[in-house]
Amino acid sequence: MKRRLINYKSNEQPSDIGKSALECRVEFIKDAFGNTEDLLMLPILYHEEKGILFYFETISDSEKIQESILVPLSKNPELDFGDIPYTAETKSKIKLEDTINALLQGNTILIVQEEDDLFSFNTKKDLSRSPQDYSELDYVYRNPKGALGAKVAIIEGKAMDAIRLKQEETDLNGRYYDEFLKSGVATGFYTDYNVQSVCPLLLKHTKDPLLPLIKIHSKGHRAESVGMALFNNDKMTGKLTIPESKVFILLSGGIKQKVSFLVRTKHRYQQNQLNYVIVEILNSRPKTKLNVKNGAVTAKLALKLQYRIREYPKNHLSSSLLLKQLNNEINAGLTNTAKKTISKLQEANCDGLGIEEEIKVHHHRLWEGKYKNVAIKEIPIKVDLQLELLNSGIIN
Template sequence: MKQPAFPNDKNEQSTANKISTFDTRVEFIKSSFGHAEDLLMTPIIYKEEKGVIFYLATLSDSEKIQNSILFPLIKYHSLDFGDIPYTVGVQSKLNLNDSINALLQGNSVVIIQGSEDIFSFNTVKDLSRSPKEPDSEKTVRGSHIGFVESLSTNLGFIRQSIESTHLKIIYHQAGQYTNTKIAIVYIDGIANPNLVRRVEERIQTLFTDMIFSPGYLEELVEDTPLSPFPHILYTERPDRTIAQLMEGRIALMSEGSSDVLILPVSFFSFFQTTDDYNSRIITGSFFRFLRVSSFLISLLLPCLYIAIIAFHFEIIPNEILVPVKNSVENIPFPPLIEAVIMAFTIELIREAGIRLPTPIGQTIGIVGGLIIGDAIVAAGLVSNIMVIVIALTAISSFTIASYEMSNTVRILTFPLMVSAASFGFVGIIFSLMFIVGHLCKLESLGTPYFTPIAPFNLQGMKDAIVRFPIWMLKDRPKELLVRNKKRLNQPRRWEKNEK
């Protein structure tokens, strides 16, 4: 079926906008959608002139059309069409191209014979869900509200919490076919304007068929997409987004997604949670240190075990030497193959648990892990100590606050195991040197990724591996080059008054 060429050809656009007859305009809209079955037409008669209401049944609310357009037309039939007080937002004097875009956004379009104006009504169907707490970012204390798939609703959550004119929102659209609406959110007067400008330039220069999910947007705007380490922080929590905005960072939000992209971020941002700041100082610091330690455990424990069994058996204490030797001596595979078999099995169980419905997934995770672990040890394919090592590795990776960073550490485990099986401790040290060098080289939106370690910033260490008291965190992150460097000027002022 031949489609009108109005979307891309400017000459044909101007020709289409000059179409003035009623029947021709109606036929143009119908043919623009290829006579799609969800494009509905409702004929109307107004002042003895025929008209038609166009809307997409998949995007528009039929009840809104009845109550907000048809009933006012019947009640105020003596007024001019443009003077009728409608109960929804209305725009007039649209051209044909604007009317097509309005329909694609869920609005209704009205054409009246004898009138050159085309009217658009806000009758968008509410497709959003209730703002419940995200499953991947649950917290013990604090807010239990999460973002939804509606961009306007999510921006409303932020506006409600930051009642300031300094909160700036910049809209862009990306995707030739999806035309996805993207919002850049930042605090004017805090955020570095150069970083905001850089994000805008990256969004404006995107040329792709679609922006389907945050993963598409992340790959198109991040500095080093081939790095295993995430450069952008995902969150579904309004309170966490607001805290990052107040630090001077920038949030990217898109229509149809509950995930917010925070940038720029550092390596240690992925180990921070909302509970760190809702808990007492010692408690919050302890659990953050535990998460950082879990990263090291899940990264190093399998390769250390392989190196010890294969090359450095002599460092095992005499008290446990005999049990370890009895456990591994009858295993037909070398330690590397053992570890790969168990790690691959754990990943299979984990992936199956995610893809299956929740009750079944939990059963598969528990029963499958117990049965497979017991059977594989009984069959003599894997030692029981290797099962313990891989189980501790998996549990440690699950304690990392970020899902993306948790995936990264599980992927890095495999090359580290190969290095350990090939060269022992020497291979592990060289692999770690390569990883640390890579971290020092990385940037997130042009800012150092491994800060405050490289470059070293003593002030930044107050909120990295552990959390100092809030009243001691007076400065915003140095690497962001924010306009307002002070977070707190005179905290705990009451102490001076009581002395």
């Protein structure tokens, strides 16, 4: 087939010597979006010339593309472009530099090898039908100049209260929230998601994300940590408390630093502080194991923890008998929190631990036949915590 070199106008990008028009344009669009996974390329045949359809899977309507572009083109490859019966609105021909904004708006771009111009179709999804509107977040994600490293959080209450917060710690609210969320990640309160890492989860519905959940005290001029918001696909379906959030991050292997817990013992003293012990997790080793029996999967979450006792008001930690008893009580307390965490995840149908992904990888046929898009509450999940006390004070 004859290949023609493209002659760009002054406001278009220069072509590479020796490359066809189609190759240059495809390379330009791919370079603009980097390694974005849901930018799809579909090869087509148009007037016996190669063509490419570009669109974003998450913001373009696949039904419109199929019914309005692919089917007519496949049935009538000999027709002139204007004679094809479209139901999607066809925009005027566009230039190469306009394709980036067109794709970000949900349009589908058609590039044909022997055509100087490109064609754009309005195939944007009807967001009014979606329970959650992430169009603004999606725009930041796809914009080459977008702040992909920006933190993402959920506000309990009105988002406008967060925007109008009159805090006194920094000059800009944006900087205040950035430092606030970084501090939460450092202390094990939150997962460390940003725009770049969370958008594929929200928009492509793979592993469910858990995002920082905060509320605003307008009178105190401060933000306060609530825990983490649970998601099922793109819907918020529940929340975890701060202790439960810490346990979740330990189970998921997301904590790389030390994290502390306040654990209640079996003592019942009048002075309430005497009934608690503060422990610091020094090392954690989580492991997920899938047991399959009679075509049914059971997930076992094993978590080995090495810890030290930071504070115990009763003291007397030199007694080995007391330390053994205390270790059992700490184990029971953390195990109870872990079970509550798993129960809330299942109740919210939030697969934040990626159980379905584990089944897909290790038992693919079973996943295809029974566990594809299954509700996480349908999978029994057991938790096994093993604790090792390394020391019991600031000296030993």
